[in-house]
Amino acid sequence: MIYKIIEQWQADIPWGRILDAGTGEQSLTWALSLASESITAVTGSQDYYKELNQNLKLSENQQLIVDNWTNNSLLSEEIFDTVLVDYLLGAVDGFSPYFQNNLLHRLKRHLSTEGNLYFIGLEPFPDYSENKGDQLLIKLAKLRDACILLAGHRCYREYPLEWVQTELVKNGFEIIKTKPFFNQFGMPYVNSQLNVARSKLPFIQNGKLNKEISDHTQTIEKEIETHIQEYGPISFGFDYLIQAKRRKE
Template identity: 35%
Template sequence: MSEKTQGSGTSSPIFQAIEQMQGSLPWGSVLDAGTGRKSIEWITELGTERRTAITASQNMARTVQEAAGDRHRPQDRVLVGNWHSEHLLYGERFDTVLLDYFIGAIEGFSPYWQEQALHRIRPHVGQRLYIIGVEPYVPSEPDTEAGRLVREIGRVRDACLLLSGSMPYREYPSPWVLRQLGQAGFRVMETRYFPIRYRERFVNGQLDLALRQLDQFTDPDTAESMRGYIEQLRARALPMARQKEGLKYGADYLISAEPMADRHRSFEDPLQRFYGQAGEQAGEQE
């Protein structure tokens, strides 16, 4: 059994909500499927039996190790891997699985794979799955000045990433995630929404990220023009971000789910079909 089931003392409303949803259910073994500093700092304060953190980035793996510090135990792991690989965590199951902004980040590492993500994760979920995401704001049509500024910041960030040869994240709305959960064989337990007030840190962080891409532009004139546009946007956004209301727009969402028996799946798992066909073909070649 876990060491404890009480709260971690986190100040994050979303992590607090997960602890409420978990209730008296032990955390047991925990999988942080797309780990980061914030999630690992929270998980290390929970009463887990063991924890495994997965990232596709060597740099993030080092960051997570440093964040865990002396709270990293012999039974805990930080692994670098890609969920595309069928060998990653093969045969392992965890009591609690966290997808912390995981689906939105897939585009940067494995484009076009989002619909497979929950099918791939499902065999590893023993009791409870928690998904954190943000409602898409880049393709939205906001009706407030704050919303339009947030959208403009997101669009210039993504444009700079694309022009530099990188891939931006692609967020998915909660209704899409809820449909995918049913198709992958999960029962949705609860969904909560958390309105967002973007502050100065968001404005500077996203626009500074855009600026860092300019050196990779193939046309120096385009890069210089974009630099001026970014700073002009910063000058427009910061005064509103510093106000009490901030840039109030959009919402994060939290979904809790549990796995159902295979017979309750809405659709056949395409990954299992693929691996089955691959195995048959390999047998024929032998």
């Protein structure tokens, strides 16, 4: 849905050279479907790099790079007509802690004068909600993050739409369009988050704590499943899309 809106906003403007700044299978598959001059996709994960190379076939003018935007020499001389920032900011804390404020400035170097930057993000969940369904999803997110931290790993950290808009302007961008996409969460989403939590249990060495977390995970799963069976998918929160250009000096 979000990619379709990007295509509508792009209209008849050529895609030119595309940079997928924080690539994944969905974003790269979509980028490969476009009539572009070239595609450069960057991931900070060796696992994603191997998986994407196995699953997707790239041509001569399409390249996949495993690197980190903290590396100042990464694509240092390259300029692109379309820059896709697809949930990258939220993932930064997992790969380059405290680099969030510098990311947009870093990417601006690679956007052509008339090019488009498309930023996709997730509005962070609040700490609490009076709505029962919303609160169940908040509990699920906190459980997932607790498991990640107890495993000794780093959580992703999402940023609000308002914060991103402010940072884009600070870093010399002009915001062209913004659109929220309101979410409905069903069991596929719930199961994906439970799978993340459970995948961290082998890293938690305290046996008693491990069992208590495992039991708590089952309890939350049953609570959410019962709620969704009775009331349907939970309408909660939103993702957002921003189109921005370099501000003319």
